[in-house]
Amino acid sequence: MILDYSGKLILAPMVRTGELPTRLLALRYGADLVWSPEIVDKKIIGCKRIYNDKLNCIDFVKVPSNTLVFRTHAVKEHGRLIFQLGSASPDLAVAAAKVVVGDVAGIDLNSGCPKHFSIHSGMGAALLKTPDKLVAILESLVEQIGKPHNIGISVKIRILETPEETFTLVRRLVATGISALTVHCRKTYMRPREAPLREHFLKEIAQICRDAGVTCIANGGITCKDEMEAMTENYGVDSCMLAQAPEKNLSCFRSSEEGGELPALEVATSYFDIAREVDNALPNTKFCLLKTIPGNMKDIFKKVAQAKSFGDIAVALGADEPECTVQELHRKRVQSLLS
Structure with a gap:
């Protein structure tokens, strides 16, 4: 049909x-x-x-x-x-x-x-x-x-x-x-x-x-x-x-x-979780995140722009664990978004 x-x-x-x-x-x-x-x-x-x-x-x-x-x-x-x-x-x-x-x-x-x-x-x-x-x-x-x-x-x-x-x-x-x-x-x-x-x-x-x-x-x-x-x-x-x-x-x-638009950082974090889950290219992930992160979050913007790995981005967005465990921190949210 x-x-x-x-x-x-x-x-x-x-x-x-x-x-x-x-x-x-x-x-x-x-x-x-x-x-x-x-x-x-x-x-x-x-x-x-x-x-x-x-x-x-x-x-x-x-x-x-x-x-x-x-x-x-x-x-x-x-x-x-x-x-x-x-x-x-x-x-x-x-x-x-x-x-x-x-x-x-x-x-x-x-x-x-x-x-x-x-x-x-x-x-x-x-x-x-x-x-x-x-x-x-x-x-x-x-x-x-x-x-x-x-x-x-x-x-x-x-x-x-x-x-x-x-x-x-x-x-x-x-x-x-x-x-x-x-x-x-x-x-x-x-x-x-x-x-x-x-x-x-x-x-x-x-x-x-x-x-x-x-x-x-x-x-x-x-x-x-x-x-x-x-x-x-x-x-x-x-x-x-x-x-x-x-x-x-x-x-x-x-x-x-x-509820209308959600806070930019919440949207950015949700985007990142999905990008990581579906193995999106790092350069494209950074490009899209930098479109989302507002100018008043200069510190986060700068850290994401300088990130050389998904682990770096996770830390920039607020994760407090090293790269090897970041995926566990995000797993529940990712599963919810893709459910």
Whole structure:
């Protein structure tokens, strides 16, 4: 049965930040769906699928280098993980999707990222300038991946220069057979600090999607779970996707009724516990922690930045035992988070 994308609070695809520990903690705090970071077609093509029984994860490993390209938790992400694909070719997109299709709930084509690593090969936001190619990729994914495997195909876009241009593109995209469309309500040259452009765009996009039976997901400037109802009422969107807020504090997925955001250090410690449990790379763990630890915790920030091991990080976050026993200190909390 194809995933129902409507009524969902979603963790956005985020480069570097959106690896497995972030996704697991987002789900723990209340996210309904999580997107993987964008992974380029050629990077995943040729990967070997390995069941990691130690971690209960599925690893996709590049051979012969044995480089880990993608990891998903076999149980905790089941039915809730969307694999975001970077591609500028229908054939390569299909070949890449075939590698992971059995372990994800959907395939999302990135056509909204404006960063150089994505657009330099005609992927990401560059696809907005080549709509024929964008449509061809989606049609191929729908026909060769979505229908035979009974999973959703979706696309993430940004708005174009004018409402009319944007609506024309959206009408073409929803006609390809996709299940969901995410619209980041900023133009490609706009930075995250700039206010999203919802008026004159979002309500009409949502209506076009609704008329086609496609779920409309709003992204851009949404900071917490409590805003989702207002977005639905004001613009008619079906779901909301959060990006900047989770980078700073993943507990933004908790509603005010659930207690709202938790203290940053508590979130950082919970993230670290999961990162260690699922054997996340040390550099990526440090990168994500430094996004979470606020500026008024300079001493902790400095110690984490200088850490050369997971034991160093544990001590920086408050553990008072040497590295060899730190895992025991965290075991009960980790088991709770992954239960």
